Amino acid sequence: MKLICYAIHGDPPLIRPAPATRDWMDGTPQAYAYRCLPLNIANAHGWELLNRSGFTAHWDGGSGIDSISITPDPGTTAPAISHFGSGVLTFHIEAVFRTEPGWSLCAQGPVNRPKDGISALSGIIETDWAPYSFTMNWKFTAPGRTVRFDAMEPFCTIFPVQRRLLESVEPEIRNLSDDPELARRFEDWAQGRTRFNEELSQPGSDARTAKWQKSYYLGLLPDGSPADPDHLVKLRPPGFVDKR
Numbered sequence: 001m002k003l004i005c006y007a008i009h010g011d012p013p014l015i016r017p018a019p020a021t022r023d024w025m026d027g028t029p030q031a032y033a034y035r036c037l038p039l040n041i042a043n044a045h046g047w048e049l050l051n052r053s054g055f056t057a058h059w060d061g062g063s064g065i066d067s068i069s070i071t072p073d074p075g076t077t078a079p080a081i082s083h084f085g086s087g088v089l090t091f092h093i094e095a096v097f098r099t100e101p102g103w104s105l106c107a108q109g110p111v112n113r114p115k116d117g118i119s120a121l122s123g124i125i126e127t128d129w130a131p132y133s134f135t136m137n138w139k140f141t142a143p144g145r146t147v148r149f150d151a152m153e154p155f156c157t158i159f160p161v162q163r164r165l166l167e168s169v170e171p172e173i174r175n176l177s178d179d180p181e182l183a184r185r186f187e188d189w190a191q192g193r194t195r196f197n198e199e200l201s202q203p204g205s206d207a208r209t210a211k212w213q214k215s216y217y218l219g220l221l222p223d224g225s226p227a228d229p230d231h232l233v234k235l236r237p238p239g240f241v242d243k244r
Contacts, residue, residue, distance in 0.1 A: 003105075003160060004098040005240055008133065013095050014050040017237040018043060018157055022112055030211075037217045037233065042111050044235040046159030049093065049136070051079050054151040057118075059087045061143025068140075073151070080138075080149070087140035089118065089147075091155050092133070099127045103160045107136055110154040117145035124161060188222035189215070 005012055020043045025033035034040060053076035058069045068082035068089060083090040097105050105127040109120020121137045136156040140147070149155060176183045192213075199207035215222060219231030 001100045001103065001160065002098075006096040006098065007244070008094045008096065011094075012240075012242075013093055014052060014152070015047050015240055016050065017239055018046050018048045018111065018154075020044040020234065020236075024114070025112075032212070035212050035217065039112060041232055041235050044237065045111060046106075046157045047237060047240070048110055048154035049091075049156040049158070050152050050154050051149055052151065053077065053079060054149060054153070055080065056146055056148050057089055058146040059140040059143060061087070063087075076151075079155075083135070084137070087143075088121075089138045089140070091136040091138075093136060093156070094133065096131060096133055097125070097127045097158070099160050101128050102163055103128055104163045105158055106161045107134060107156055107158050109138070110157050113154065115147065117141055118147045120156075126163065128163075185222055192222055 005015065007013075020040050022033075022043060025031060025039070054073045055076075055078035056071045057078075057080065058071075060067050060069075063086045065082045065085045067085065068087065070078045070080060070082065070089075072078035080089050080091045082088075093107075099105055105125050106122065107125060108122035109115075118138045118140050121139055123134065123137075125134050138155075176186065196207045196210075196213055199205040202208060214220075215224075217233070219227050219233070221227050
């Protein structure tokens with residue numbers, strides 16, 4: 001499907017495929033955080049918009065627009081403003097995005113990038129028809145906080161979502177025993193996980209050598225057989241092609 005970014009004022013936003021890596025994950029012992037495949041896939045799920053310049057912002061706890069003070073780095077203009085008040089920091093995105101019919105665009109904070117003192121807000125925009133730009137907003141979590149956004153730091157992640165998909169879902173709650181085959185496979189996995197964790201404390205054990213269980217990462221069932229041939233081990237969205 002097509003996802004088009006129409007630049008409004010010449011230069012488009014700084015936008016890149018979301019990388020699978022994170023500094024905090026690199027810093028975990030033996031980079032163990034990367035053993036969690038759901039984290040890796042989520043990290044790379046979409047495209048990140050980046051700041052052109054750095055700045056700091058402080059919220060004094062008031063509800064007015066002037067309750068946030070923004071200090072750009074020397075010689076630059078801050079890419080964010082106080083527009084709504086109530087501790088909300090706003091980034092204007094100088095582009096109109098277009099998706100195919102029936103598809104919207106989710107705009108949210110960069111995935112798995114915690115930021116102290118401020119939290120990203122999420123929005124879903126009907127970009128298959130709307131001729132409008134949109135903003136990315138962050139909410140301070142407490143009065144008196146000062147936050148820092150660096151140049152080239154991502155402030156927004158975007159990815160398309162099918163608009164009517166959730167309404168077509170038929171959610172149900174059942175007992176695991178209602179699906180005997182699934183229950184058997186879950187029990188095999190649970191018993192194997194218990195044994196593996198017990199063996200981790202035993203020097204020279206297979207578990208100690210393996211360090212972690214890789215069945216989900218490799219897309220294998222508890223008995224070692226392949227599961228879904230469409231299983232993702234990595235996700236690398238393509239970059240935007242400049243066709244101006």
